[in-house]
Amino acid sequence: MHDFGHLLIVLVAVLVGTKLLGALAQRAGQPAVLGELVAGVLLGGSLLGLLDPSEAVIQSLSELGVLILLFEIGLHTDLRSLAKVGGTATTVGAVGVLLPFLLGYGAASMLGVERLPAIVCGAALTATSIGISARVLADLGELESTEGQVVLGAAVLDDVVGLIILSVVSGLAAGGAVTALGIARTTAVAIGFVVAALVIGGLVAPPAFRQVDRFQRTGDVLGPIALAFALVLAWLAEHSGSAMIIGAFAAGLVLHGTPQRKAIEKSITTLGHYIVPVFFAVVGASVDVRSLAHGPILLIGGTLIVVGVAGKVAAGYAPWWFRGRKLLVGVAMVPRGEVGLIFAQLGLTTGVLSVELFSALALMVMVTTFLAPPAIGRLSAGRGRSHPTPSSGVAELVTGVQPE
């Protein structure tokens, strides 16, 4: 009873902190997720000491939060949209994964970081936050522009590739040796799981959810059953050597094409408003603010920021045949947001990253997430501003904005 009373206070602090700082961030023209992270930093062990990321219930809610977020990202991802935006987006996406990875791995190695944590640093740099990129472009009325479409397509590709990288890194972190064969095997398992989930799920889920939809007379049975489906795939992914969030993401991809998608997305998005911030707050609380002031951390963090920005901006110039605003495309790929944090968090919980390296990565995520929106705004100047029209529940979960 006493423990539950304490849990109530922690939940109140997390809800009020993330929502108010999120709204404050929005007022300052920043994505809400930034405010949620800052709330976590304030509540965490290095400052107020109220939010303990290792507490069982908080940890479970946080892990549920990230599964819900990835499920939502999957629900919103249309694999065919990749094909439509074609070669340009694919090139930007592929270069935007490869270049930051190599630059990040190389820079970390040169600074004396060991092989496995250096790989995690490189992997974290590959991320692009589709939620933040989409939201910022929508705010600027750029979502329907050619550049906006390229960024969206590339960000989707980044998500898929990033999750495979994540699975590889998870496998490595779990003790696998860093061999070409091991990487190939882990990649095969990750791809194999997604393919199996998409093929089997694609056959089983649509008729099953049609039945659920018919079976329920009225009311919200679809949302909870869809969540259960995502949790089952997350469990299966974990037990087949892949990562839980890949399972949740695959569940979203499978349900993307069903007629029930809209109802599911609406319900899951509302649930996410309560639980996803716990994840961001826990990530923020895991940052040791005091360690940021150490010289080596600032050095590594600063270096990762430089190569992280450079790698993504260069990716915007990779499709040489593309006649649009390449700098805009590249800068729009810069914010790492929640995906970068997932990498960093995974590295921390598996023990691959020290708290200092984790803090350096969190610094990189915060700075890239923070810098990109005003930069995109400058590059886009001259185009008419339209009303915010966030394109998805993902953007809503990340930014706290509801689609109109």
Add this chain to the structure above:
Amino acid sequence: MHDFGHLLIVLVAVLVGTKLLGALAQRAGQPAVLGELVAGVLLGGSLLGLLDPSEAVIQSLSELGVLILLFEIGLHTDLRSLAKVGGTATTVGAVGVLLPFLLGYGAASMLGVERLPAIVCGAALTATSIGISARVLADLGELESTEGQVVLGAAVLDDVVGLIILSVVSGLAAGGAVTALGIARTTAVAIGFVVAALVIGGLVAPPAFRQVDRFQRTGDVLGPIALAFALVLAWLAEHSGSAMIIGAFAAGLVLHGTPQRKAIEKSITTLGHYIVPVFFAVVGASVDVRSLAHGPILLIGGTLIVVGVAGKVAAGYAPWWFRGRKLLVGVAMVPRGEVGLIFAQLGLTTGVLSVELFSALALMVMVTTFLAPPAIGRLSAGRGRSHPTPSSGVAELVTGVQPE
């Protein structure tokens, strides 16, 4: 990590079990909550052994679930509606609390139950499930009839009085002696807390929520902040000697009059679809099915069912001046639903009730909840059936039906 994997499987079982059995119950013309209870019984220790009510995360989610449900009930309760339906509803409500309490206490005492558990038995019999009553009446097109209005008003009064009784019982269960002074003091604390919460909250909450509403540019900040408000009042209630659910209920009453109520109710109801069933499943899992077959349990349970039905039906006849269908009013007050379960659960967790007595009460709740809907249907026959129009998010949470 392993524990979280197990939690995923338990959550999947709870979500799928409660939603499918809930929908099945609806198909059979029963309220969904019945199916959710049965799902809990099936998953619980006496059968499948998958759902352990004492597991920390499950217990926390279950307690959050009941707080969310009571918050929702409060959000839907308009104290002025009591005044409108006037003396008839008040008389039915008052007699419907007093008579079942005295009958239940007397019957339990005569069967050899000790004083404190006998009081809990009597208290559990006072409950009326406003959610189930409202839903059943709506299904039958009776919600707008005079009888429907009387039942609604009486059920609201029952909720308020029932919560005070609950608080008294909580105080007694926590070790207070069963003295008139003690009861008066606990009643004063319970009433004092609700009055203080209503007065102070009524002054502070509307401008605060107006600010939150203005402050958020778009998106769902209101729902999570409202939940935080409810959790704060729950915590305050607990620490001022009242019960947590009274705090959550008072928070709902306070926010009932704000212009933001609809937005809050919509968001909280969706959240409740995921978390409230955990409470019902946990209550179901707490029932020891094997103990139901014991003679003494069947005797006590059967006796409580008889006096529980008789007390509420008699209450329908209490307002002698009322010219409507008194039997219909009385029978509509019979289902105990979630409120009766809260009493039983409180008795169990505080150690006042043995598992056998708890099971007898759960049997009473199940039977009264199960019997009432078809009985009301028979009594209402001849009136035209209209489309189901559940009147509230409360009904939705209890029955799984969304307002149209």
